[in-house]
Amino acid sequence: MQFIFYLALIIVATKAAGHLSVKLGQPAVLGKLIVGIIIGPAFLGWIQPDDFIDHFAEIGVLLLMFIAGLETDLDQLRQNWKSAFAVAIGGIILPFIGGYAVASGLGLSQSESLFLALLLCATSVSISVQALKELNQLNSKEGSTILGAAVVDDVVVVVLLAVMLSLLGTTESISIPALIGKKALFFVVVIAVSIWIIPLFMKLIAKLKVTEALMSGALVACFSFAYFAEKMGVAGIIGAFAAGIAISQTTFRHEVEKKVEPIAYTLFVPVFFVSIGLSITFDGLGNQLVFIIVLSLVAILSKLFGGGLGARLTGFNNRSSLAIGAGMVSRGEVALIISASGLESGLLPQNYFTAVVMVIMITTLVTPPMLKLIFPAAAEEKALKR
Template sequence: MVVFKGLGWRSALPLGVLLSGGALAASSAGTADLLFGLFWVVLAAAVFGAVASKLGVPAVVGQVLAGILIGPSVLRLVRPDDFLLSLAELGAVFLLFMVGLETRFRDLLSVGKEALLVAVLGIAFPLALGFGFGLWQDQGNVSALFVGTALVATSVGITAKVLQEMGVLDARFAQVILGAAVIDDILGLTLLAVVSGLGAGESMSAAQVALILGLSVGFVALVLAVGIPLVRRFQPRLRNLSLSRMFNVAIVVGLGVAALSTVAGLAPIIGAFLAGMVLAEVKDEVEFESKVHALESFLAPVFFVVVGLQLDLGVLGDPVVIVAGLILTVLAVIGKVAGGLIGARSMGRRQSLLVGVGMVPRGEVGLIVASLGLAAGVIGKQVYAEVLLMVLLTTVLAPLVLRALAPRPERDAPAA
């Protein structure tokens, strides 16, 4: 028993009650921090997204800048804790799920050749340029490979959101970008696994690399080969479900395939995109897309703000870092744009340029690669800062250029 005296009153409370009350207070404080952090993120996303749209700038640019402003670099209102990082990843999952719902598999098949060439060249060129840049800076082979791998990365979520905002997801160049992004993710993550192994001092045989690649490709093929016929077979039953129940089915499918994609070594956003494409086969007959869109409209902006939260501007104070980062940015843009211009040249110069620009943003994917290299001690803080500047510039500038170059839906329609 614990006794308190003071202020003219006397109270006796069991010690267990006091301890549980202390734990409850601590829990409440943690919940308050969590909610305030989410409040600032959602508020900043709404305000800066709206202002950016009003100025004719893609909302995602405003949201990334909002994250930088409220994050550790400037106002320090929010830090990218585990909760926000997890919520941001969920936002990316539902963004790509929604993009998948607006994409027909047969449309991607029609641009398969261009998408494959764009993806392969969009990996080969940046990897070679980044590796050469690292050697020019007198880095070791493995460190230079990490820089090249950071240049290989493509944040399809950023480009997909800009295309979605503009209403051009059904345009041919957009289909090439999405198809190339799936292939890019498969090849890029295989490359990251190999380079990470080298950074840890491990040797990786050709058979192991082939196994990683085979699992990724096999997963994509399996989802599409099994999922599309299956959803068509159950279409009559799905049509009889209420909106709420069909929405639940869609969410289960999206999250399930996203989770399974991680088992295959792919990013969960690729699984979500595939799940969306599977369900796109029945969306015209079964209503659920509006509810998915409402959920995505809340979660996706969180993802873009958190990308900004993770950008530490404090490491960019060295003029040497800024100059090297700008050079690296130019190389990053050249690598992807060249991949688009050559890989999609059959579509014409303007369309192929759009494809290349659409592959430029590095976003959170570039951050992940750089963070892995820094944590493993393969790259130093200066190189990390240079990659960080490249990620920031490609993430912010590419959507602006894409919006300026991309045709409006009515101009993109074929002539009668």
């Protein structure tokens, strides 16, 4: 029954921390992230990472991105595709150059430096999505650009990672054409299913004489898209986001959104926020403090100005460009997955793994307050409800 205690503790801790964070003028998500560190192994040790936490957290981030898809203005997303592409590319080039320079300067080998540079190119907007929702900016031009850029970033970085693992790692050779083909197939299938199958599927399932048939159908779509994305080598959160967009184009959008938010924000999303903090430990980091500080600064500034430059070159003003760059800073769970792949393949030295995790956490923690600082004042009433 220990997992029942974990659930109760997580729900109480995240709601209290989120409320306190809002009272202090910060997005609620910042408090939820920090409380995960406090009640985790780094400080109090009340909750330890386990399979239960991992599974609930995975569902939480999928639902978070599914809701983001439901709330996304598809027309706005289409209009900003050029900006999204420019932001993604700018947010890859600068972090890669900065990461390689830092790693080389600290004496890592060429292959290790290349991997660390690629690691800094990753973007996970799940935390940015929550912060943008609290700031009522998710459906803004800037918010749509951030979401579009995250999709492009995911595809490019995963392809580059596969190339690097194939050429430099200890894993077996990977067919690059097949890899790119799988990603192209993912988008073709998802677009086709979204246009022709999802509307029909939702209409049919809504007619079933069972409890919450429509909501069940929406979750089936969300999890199926996410599973298919993972099988095609695309992040599951991109699949969940695509499922949300697909359902947002049907007449069931508002009903699904109204019912999925209580499920997500009551149980699964709080576990996801806490799970990020559970990966933190401060054991043996004293000797790598300089590495962590330098790499964190490079990770934050390179994404901020790289993504911001892409936005500026495509017509955004200085403030909006900085906001978009800030929304791309968080590396989150995507970078954690990449770092684990690097450790397994031998491209990320074991003695640097914990320090890299710390850098990923720092980029994740600074994103909400950066967005709060740059965007207009948050809608406090909505934030308190989260």
